[in-house]
Amino acid sequence: MTMFDFPDSITRTRPAEGNNPATSVRISTVYLLRGVIVDQIITFFSQWEHFSNPYKKKLIWFKSEFTSGKPDVVVVDEGEVLTIARDRGLEGVITVYVREDLPETAEKVLPPMYLRVMPLLLPI
Amino acid sequence: MGSENSSFGLQSNCRLAEYLNNALRNDIWKAKQRGDSTQEEVSASTFLHRWTYIVESNFQRTYLTTPLSSFFRASIYQPPGEGSLELRETLTEIQTWVSKNLSDPGVSTILDALEDTFWSTAGSACITEFSDVLLINLKREDREGGAGVEILPKMSLARFASDNYEQAQTELRMRKGIHETLDRLRKREDSLTWIRAGKIYRATDVLQATIQYLSGVEGTKLVDVDDDDDGEAGGRMDIDSESTLPSISALLKTSVETLGEKVQGILVFRYG
Numbered sequence: 001m002t003m004f005d006f007p008d009s010i011t012r013t014r015p016a017e018g019n020n021p022a023t024s025v026r027i028s029t030v031y032l033l034r035g036v037i038v039d040q041i042i043t044f045f046s047q048w049e050h051f052s053n054p055y056k057k058k059l060i061w062f063k064s065e066f067t068s069g070k071p072d073v074v075v076v077d078e079g080e081v082l083t084i085a086r087d088r089g090l091e092g093v094i095t096v097y098v099r100e101d102l103p104e105t106a107e108k109v110l111p112p113m114y115l116r117v118m119p120l121l122l123p124i
Numbered sequence: 125m126g127s128e129n130s131s132f133g134l135q136s137n138c139r140l141a142e143y144l145n146n147a148l149r150n151d152i153w154k155a156k157q158r159g160d161s162t163q164e165e166v167s168a169s170t171f172l173h174r175w176t177y178i179v180e181s182n183f184q185r186t187y188l189t190t191p192l193s194s195f196f197r198a199s200i201y202q203p204p205g206e207g208s209l210e211l212r213e214t215l216t217e218i219q220t221w222v223s224k225n226l227s228d229p230g231v232s233t234i235l236d237a238l239e240d241t242f243w244s245t246a247g248s249a250c251i252t253e254f255s256d257v258l259l260i261n262l263k264r265e266d267r268e269g270g271a272g273v274e275i276l277p278k279m280s281l282a283r284f285a286s287d288n289y290e291q292a293q294t295e296l297r298m299r300k301g302i303h304e305t306l307d308r309l310r311k312r313e314d315s316l317t318w319i320r321a322g323k324i325y326r327a328t329d330v331l332q333a334t335i336q337y338l339s340g341v342e343g344t345k346l347v348d349v350d351d352d353d354d355g356e357a358g359g360r361m362d363i364d365s366e367s368t369l370p371s372i373s374a375l376l377k378t379s380v381e382t383l384g385e386k387v388q389g390i391l392v393f394r395y396g
Contacts, residue, residue, distance in 0.1 A: 003295045006282035010254075027254055029282040033275065037168075078277060087270040092263030094168070094217070095234070095275060102256045 009101075028101035032059075035096035036081055038089040041066050044081045045096075051104060143185060147178045169217030169259050172196040176216070199253035201286060208247030217259035227264055227272030235283075237262060237273050242284050243296055250286040328380060335376045 009028045016022040036044040043064045050056035063076045085093050148171070173196060180191040202211040220241045226232040238260070242249050262271035283292050317326050 003299055004283040004292060006280070006285070006288045006291075008280050008282060010282070010285050010287045029254060029285055030278060030280045031258060033277045036275070082275050082277065085271055085275045086273070089270050092222075092261060093271045093275075095260045095262065095271075097258045097260060097279075099254060099256050099258075100278075 026101075028099055030100040031097035032100055033081075033095060034059075034098045036085045037094040037096070038084060039091065042084070042088070044076070044085070048104065143182075144175065144178060147182075148174060167217075169215075169261075172257075172259075173214070173216040194253055195256045197253075198251055198255035198258060200249050201252045202247050202249040203289075205247050211247075211249065214253075216255070216257075217261055219261045220263070222262055222264045222272040224266050227266065227268070231274075232272075233274040233279075234260065234262065234271070234276050235279055237271075238281075238284070248289075248293060248296075249284075250289045250292075251281065251284045252286045254281070254285075328384065331376060331380045335380070 006029075008030050009026050012025050012027060014023045014025055034046050038044070044061060045064070046059045046061050049058045049060050059078070061076050061078050061081050062073050063080070064071055064073045066072070085095065176192060176196045179186055179188065180193055183191050196216045197214045198216075199212070199214050202208065204210040218238065218241060220237045222232075222237050223240060226236050226240070262273065264270070264272040266272075282288060317324060
């Protein structure tokens with residue numbers, strides 16, 4: 001028997017409002033690590049790459065370091081994030097978790113101007 | 125038309141920013157301390173918690189169509205119990221102290237630390253509303269650096285959901301019982317084990333060896349060696365000086381079985 005093996009979601013009922021009937025809403029209980037504040041110098045944050053494509057979707061991690069007075073942001077592996085968060089941070093660490101089913105706004109990225117196909121304007 | 129929209133958006137943004145700024149400043153000046161907390165500084169979580177409250181209270185002045193009630197705010201509930209009060213709170217950040225019991229072995233995760241916070245001896249709490257964004261502040265009790273536990277890139281907080289509260293508490297009690305039993309078992313095994321000249325001796329092993337030896341010699345005649353040393357002629361002729369070794373290996377086997385039951389039978393005794 002596995003202990004604490006609960007489903008990864010709960011279902012809540014939203015009461016009826018006006019003409020809208022009561023609805024059931026599924027809420028995920030799974031959280032994803034999206035950021036770590038180690039101290040005032042080092043902070044890790046992440047960004048989805050290919051968010052809308054489930055096959056290529058990947059979380060990219062960045063480390064921002066303010067050691068020499070200027071910000072230095074570099075791409076890092078997730079493993080480095082987890083290792084540093086475990087061992088560093090004089091006042092502990094703050095982890096930022098985001099619920100898995102939270103819809104993220106994905107900006108539609110347009111191709112560069114020179115690749116865009118302009119609508120053909122025909123003279124009347 | 126386009127310029128009108130831009131102008132309206134800029135104006136609205138300014139109004140909103142000014143409103144939020146003033147609301148936060150007034151809010152912080154009015155109440156520096158939150159509840160029983162002695163923390164006066166405006167931490168990131170305090171800011172987000174209050175920001176959510178202010179936006180929710182007057183979201184008509186924002187671009188939002190519905191309040192962001194659960195964006196930065198989770199609701200927790202602690203039922204009243206023995207020695208614990210009923211609690212209802214909303215929070216943005218869970219502040220967790222990582223004990224040495226968790227950090228020293230090096231195998232614990234952030235979930236273990238959260239269990240210590242949610243299921244403390246003072247009472248067990250649960251999450252009634254899950255927030256979209258959750259901050260977890262991990263501080264080690266031994267004041268060493270870092271979180272002290274493994275940070276999980278993905279974790280389920282289903283065990284803390286109010287929907288699973290009763291089952292989680294049952295399983296928690298079961299796990300505590302198993303831990304106590306294993307601890308007793310370890311202590312019992314330690315008491316039945318001793319070390320001589322760098323070698324570990326276990327009571328059961330010693331008894332097994334004794335049985336093996338005695339089963340080979342029991343029933344044979346025992347000769348009093350001291351009588352031979354006396355040098356008296358005819359000592360071995362005295363039939364009264366010889367005795368038969370008693371059959372005690374059966375008794376020893378019973379002892380081994382009893383010992384085995386004591387060592388291994390605690391779980392059976394507790395959980396039938």
